[in-house]
Amino acid sequence: MSVPAKEQRGKAGRSARPADQSAPTAFSLPARALWYALAIFLGSTLLFLLEPIAAKRLVPLLGGSAAVWTACLVFFQTALLLGYYAAHLLVTHTTLRTQVTAYVGLLGLSVVQLVRAVDPTLRASVERPIASVLWLLSALIGLPFVTLSATSPLLQAWFARTTPREQADAYRLFAISNVGSIVALLAYPWLIEPRLTLRVQTILVAVVLAMLSILAGVMGASVRRSENDGQTAATAESAAVPAATRALWVALAACASLLLAATTTHISQNVVALPLVWIVPLVAYLSSFVVAFSTRAWPPRWLVVGLAIIGLIVSADLVDAGVLEFPVLLATAVFCVALFFLCLFLHSELYRRRPAPEHLTSFYLHVAAGGALGSVLVGIVAPLVLPGEYDLAIGLLLTAALGLVVAWAGSRVMRVVWAALVAVGIALVTSQVGGESGAIVRVRNFYGTVRVTQAYDAQHAEVRSLYHGVIVHGRQIFRSELRRVPITYYAHTSGVGLALDQCCGGRPRRIGVIGLGAGSVAVYGNPGDTIRFYEINRAVEDIARSSFTFLSDSPAFTQVVLGDARVSLTAEPPQRYDVLIVDAFSGDAVPAHLLTVQALEVYRRHLAPGGIIAFNVSNDFLALAPVLEQLARHAGMQAVRVIDHQDLARHVFDSEWVLVTANAEFLANPAIVRARLPIDVPAGLRLWTDDYSSLFPLIKVAQRVF
Known part of the structure; x- marks a missing residue:
């Protein structure tokens, strides 16, 4: 047999096996790889960067509803898959010359689309x-997102085909890809969003994308010279990889993605309603990719x-026991560190099962499919x-269960350990499904989980509370003398209580309320009021009518x-509200x-x-009053900050309200003057x-550890 024939047979035999194990064991790349x-x-x-920029443009058109964000997620995952699939088709069915021409051309067209999106005219249904x-x-x-999604697998494939295998491992460039994701993830809320408008952000992305197009063109010219232009990749590359291996690729990636989405939801719903908290688990998830794909030598x-x-x-222990006994920052940190450990394990097993470079794009296509599957399972x-x-x-x-699968071929001890963990997992799921922690109503939909708890006070009166995550959105005491008494954030001494009590004398009032909750504001209704x-969230209305009596007990005319709210108000004719209450800023996702x-x-x-516009800005983590002070000044109005302090005997919570109005008589009211507090606007x-x-x-400041 000739030497070339032996080499060809050896190449074919290696194609379905994991990547060459003789690759360097430290994170090292040849000089030419730095351009890649x-x-x-x-x-x-x-x-x-494109994800938050584009999503923020849609919010004023369609509101900040969960359905909108879910649709954004569907688009991003679908476009990512499409980009990976495009890279896979180019690598497996076209020449290097065609790949370079197509990719650089798509980058150029992507710049054109972004330039057109600098000042878009958008309409939505x-x-x-x-x-x-x-x-x-x-x-x-659309086109920029798909093209950028194809960048990492496509360039890794070019690098693998034009670089001797003993010099570098193309898969390590995937770690660089995730470093870029982490940089953008941290830079956007901390550096870019606070300093630049959406218009300038879009221009910045278009300029950098143009630079990437030029870099890709230079690299493409080098790639086209490095290999015979007429050579194409095998058209049936994925057929050489066993179906069980490809299924395991998808399962490992899907499980890690599912853990990310589930941990983020669990933290925001059950631990702490902190804005931007989703960044922490996402950084942990991406960091696990970086560590797993950077080096084979460490960690062992x-x-x-x-x-x-x-x-x-x-x-499992935290989920089973709950986190009420732990400081919220500690519980959040523990969940995120545990997420990193678990994703590192799953992604390391992915890396161990990576195929030879000829199958690189197929591998990433399966990983992307798994990532999309995990997020869709949790999000939809x-x-x-x-x-x-x-x-x-x-x-x-x-x-x-996946740990047991990957450990099955190993030692009996590890099989026993993972089997025991599977048993623990089954017990945990059974416990979670069976134990509702005192909730008499629990409803879950795209807007999160809403539940009603029931307890009894010292006089044995029934007390019901409405929760969305860890935030109380209404409470009612079922004693005749307290049934229609405003409590929690809505006491007579609160900002909204002062606005409603002092606005209109004794005449009938028109009151608008953004955010229903349990319907607590309805206790202020008098005959003739609207x-x-x-x-x-339709589920909130159903609960307010079935589990609470604020709406049915009110002598005012009530309507939901x-x-x-902003979309609805924009479409309505003027309602002539005496007081418009905006009560939507206590959670982690501030609209x-x-x-x-x-x-x-x-x-x-x-x-x-x-x-009067009454804004409930009660929030443990955000100081929103300065924003309203600036808005009021810009509109020629005044902002009045009112703080009410907790009084457990009256079931009153700490609350902070900002009343925005141009009503001089109301501002001069002695009750308002006494309650008014200054608003300091940061430089x-x-x-x-x-x-x-x-x-x-x-x-x-105390919460900026995040």
Whole structure:
């Protein structure tokens, strides 16, 4: 047999086996690989910048509803898969010359689309929000997003085909890709969003994308010279990889993605409602990719497995016992460290099963499919089929099951350990499904999990509380003398209580309320009054009517309008509200589109002469009053800050309200003068508009550890 024939047979035999194990054991790349690393880094950074920029443009059109964000997620995952599939088709069915021409051409067209999106004219259908999101995102960033998604697998394939295998491992460039994602993830809320408008952000991305196009063109010219232009890759490359291996690729990636989504949801719903908290678990998830794909020598497999077991046990214990006895920052940190350990294990097993470079794009296509599957299971499927937040417990069980699968060929001891962890996972899921922690009602949908708890006070009166995550959104005491007494954030001594008591003398009032909750504001209703609630979650209205009596007991005429409040108010004729209450800022996902110059214009259009806008800005982590002070000044109005202190004997919570009005008589009222507190505006704080908003400058200093 000739030498070339032997080499060809050896190459074919290696194609279905893992990548060459003689590759360097430290994170090292030849000098020429630095250009690939730079291009991949830029591509991933731009990809993670496009997501928040595009999503923020849609919020004023369709509101900050969960359905909108879910549709954004569907688009991003679908476009990512499409990009990976495009890279796979190019690598497996075309020549290097064609690949370079197509990729550079798509980058150029992507720059054109972004330039057109600098000052877009956007319209959306409120009746078909999901279809509108998909269409608008396609028009804004469709081609750039797909092209940037293809960058990492395509350039890794070029590098693998044009570099001797003994010099570098192309898979290590995937670690660079995730470093770029982390940089964008941290830079956007901390550096970019606080300083730049959406228009300038889009221009910046377009300029960097143009630079990437030039870099790709230079690299492409080098690639086309490095190999015979007529040579093509095998067209049936994935057929050489066993179906069981490809299924395991998808399962490992899906489980890690599911854990990310489930941990993020669990923290925000059950631990702490902290804005930007989703960044921490996402950084842990991406960091696990970086570590797993950077080097084969460290960390050793025994250490990764050991950390995963610890992460499973600790997470299961916290989920089972609850986190009420732990400081919220400590509980959040423990969950995120455990997530890193578990994802490191799953991604390390992926890396161990990576195929030879000829199958690189097929490998990444399966990984992307798994990532999309995990996020869709938590973001779309789980809210439809699960009555409660069981996602994390199920994710831990699936991780243990995958651990048993990958350990099956190893020692008997490890099989026993993982089998025991599977048993623990089954017990945890069973416990979570069976134990509702005192909830008499629990409803889960796209907007999260809403539950009603029932307890008894010292006089044995029934007390019901409405929770969305860890935030109380209403409470009612079922004693005759307290049934229609305003409590929690709505006491007579609170800002909203003063506004409602002092606004109108004894005449009938028109009151608008953004955020229904349990319907607590209805206790202020008198005969002849009209109270109109705006609520985005139909489940909240159902609970307010079935588990609480604020609406049915009120002598006022009450009405609930379903849908995003700003979208609804924009479409309505002027309502002439004496008081418009905006109560939507206590959770982790602050709807910034309700706190902009344009939003205030919408509210003012619905005010009666001398009307008052009452904003509930009670939030443990954000100082929102300065934003309203700036908005009031810009509109020629005044902002009154009122703080009410906790009084457990009266079931009154700490609350902070800002009343915005131009009513001089109301501002001169002695009760308002006594309660009014100054609002300090931090130096450099910018006026919020639909084109600019940033939460980071408003995070209270003690919480900036995040």
